[in-house]
Amino acid sequence: MARKRKAKSESHQSSERWLITYADLITLLMIFFVIMYAMSKVDVAKYETLAKALQVQFADGPSIIPKGTGIMGEAIPKESRTTGDTEQQRQQETVKPNESVQAEQEKKEQDLQNLLKVVQEYIAEHQLDGQVSASDTPRGIAITLNDLFLFDLGKAELKQAAYPVLEKLASLFPKLSTKVSIEGHTDNLPLATGSLYQDNWGLSQARSVSVIRYFVNSAKLPQDTFISSAYADTKPVAPNDSEADRQKNRRVEIVVLRSGSPQ
Incomplete structure (x- = not known):
């Protein structure tokens, strides 16, 4: 039992x-x-x-998670964490300048479009069509002034009638952070005997400089804002086979540049 x-x-x-x-x-x-x-x-x-x-x-038995080993493996070394943080910081610092450059370019483009709008409104308000025009070109905003609006035939001294337009433009340029190219152009006819200038190159250069002198001396704008260029008859906008077309080629172009070079 x-x-x-x-x-x-x-x-x-x-x-x-x-x-x-x-x-x-x-x-x-x-x-x-x-x-x-x-x-x-x-x-x-x-x-x-x-x-x-x-x-x-669980002190009575072996450690379930030994130091430095176990399910998670070794702890991430402090140096490695620091390296990762540094790399991430570098990437963030790279992104910030790129964003800043893009924002600056967008602002510059908006300023150019505002300039174009103001100039076109001024031309329409003062009935200057045929004498002054403004357009958006790949190089920048081009403001074209007829030579007879600015100068007497074969000369480079500014007419009094041109001052209001130049004064208006001078009031707009300080708002821009870009260069302005002042470019003289002529037709292909040789200068009259006894001209102050040797050829069309000299005349186109003198006219470019006269406009810059107005902006610098009269409007008190910084000299390094402007670039003087002379093209004589090398960049016509119309054939030089009639007086009407030659008149179109005799001009001064004020180009507010998108980049620092007039080309």
């Missing part, structure tokens, strides 16, 4: 051993999910705190 009771007791103990294994499994799963949660936060300081807490909790 005693043997039967002993067998029954051993059977009962064996049937309850799985509970111990199950409890260990649940404990390990809990630890695993706690570690995974900590990893998702990617916080090295909290990770190290958790590891120490677990080591204290």
